[in-house]
Amino acid sequence: xxxxxxxxxxxxxxxxxxxxxxxxxxxxxxxxxxxxxxxxxxxxxxxxxxxxxxxxxxxxxxxxxxxxxxxxxxxxxxxxxxxxxxxxxxxxxxxxxxxxxxxxxxxxxxxxxxxxxxxxxxxxxxxxxxxxxxxxxxxxxxxxxxxxxxxxxxxxxxxxxxxxxxxxxxxxxxxxxxxxxxxxxxxxxxxxxxxxxxxxxxxxxxxxxxxxxxxxxxxxxxxxxxxxxxx
Numbered sequence: 041x042x043x044x045x046x047x048x049x050x051x052x053x054x055x056x057x058x059x060x061x062x063x064x065x066x067x068x069x070x071x072x073x074x075x076x077x078x079x080x081x082x083x084x085x086x087x088x089x090x091x092x093x094x095x096x097x098x099x100x101x102x103x104x105x106x107x108x109x110x111x112x113x114x115x116x117x118x119x120x121x122x123x124x125x126x127x128x129x130x131x132x133x134x135x136x137x138x139x140x141x142x143x144x145x146x147x148x149x150x151x152x153x154x155x156x157x158x159x160x161x162x163x164x165x166x167x168x169x170x171x172x173x174x175x176x177x178x179x180x181x182x183x184x185x186x187x188x189x190x191x192x193x194x195x196x197x198x199x200x201x202x203x204x205x206x207x208x209x210x211x212x213x214x215x216x217x218x219x220x221x222x223x224x225x226x227x228x229x230x231x232x233x234x235x236x237x238x239x240x241x242x243x244x245x246x247x248x249x250x251x252x253x254x255x256x257x258x259x260x261x262x263x264x265x266x267x268x269x270x271x
Contacts, residue, residue, distance in 0.1 A: 060109040062263070070124055071120055071123040081164060082167040113136075127221055143229060151232075156183050157184050198243070230242075235267065
């Protein structure tokens, strides 16, 4: 039975850009699974309401629906145990639970004010208005003001990646010799930024930059083939 995935898009349905949907896309590829994409926009909440969610990703597997990227990763691991493991055991799952929060707060949250002003141009007018209203309320300032000093504030974001940088000096991936879900958690944020913003989050000499390049080429270059900026 064909899996289906609700994922966030803007005016270009071939340009999915949610960091959380990209976590799921990478997890599916890791498991050797494919899913039919169902394009979804910010203001189309009625489309996923039957699945008890207001946000994507939402995965449909026959009569089963699973919302939230972390819940989906666990569902894929438990439902398809004969396929490559996302976690490498329960210890790995426990560590990835922590990484999931770090990815939300330090990575996605850290880069959010740096790229947020670039997102409305990718959206339909009704979605752009919704995005601006809700995100400016979250930030407490206009999107453009949030991004005004990003050339300076990006240094704080880069310093926050130091634990990851030190890890990647001794191994190719957060998962070790090969990527696992810990990598996909963090990569989802960087792929989101690559798709929506030309702003350079990483210096080319950074081990995190080299790691991102390797993930872009994983699964036959799936992520790199998705439209994005050359960052």
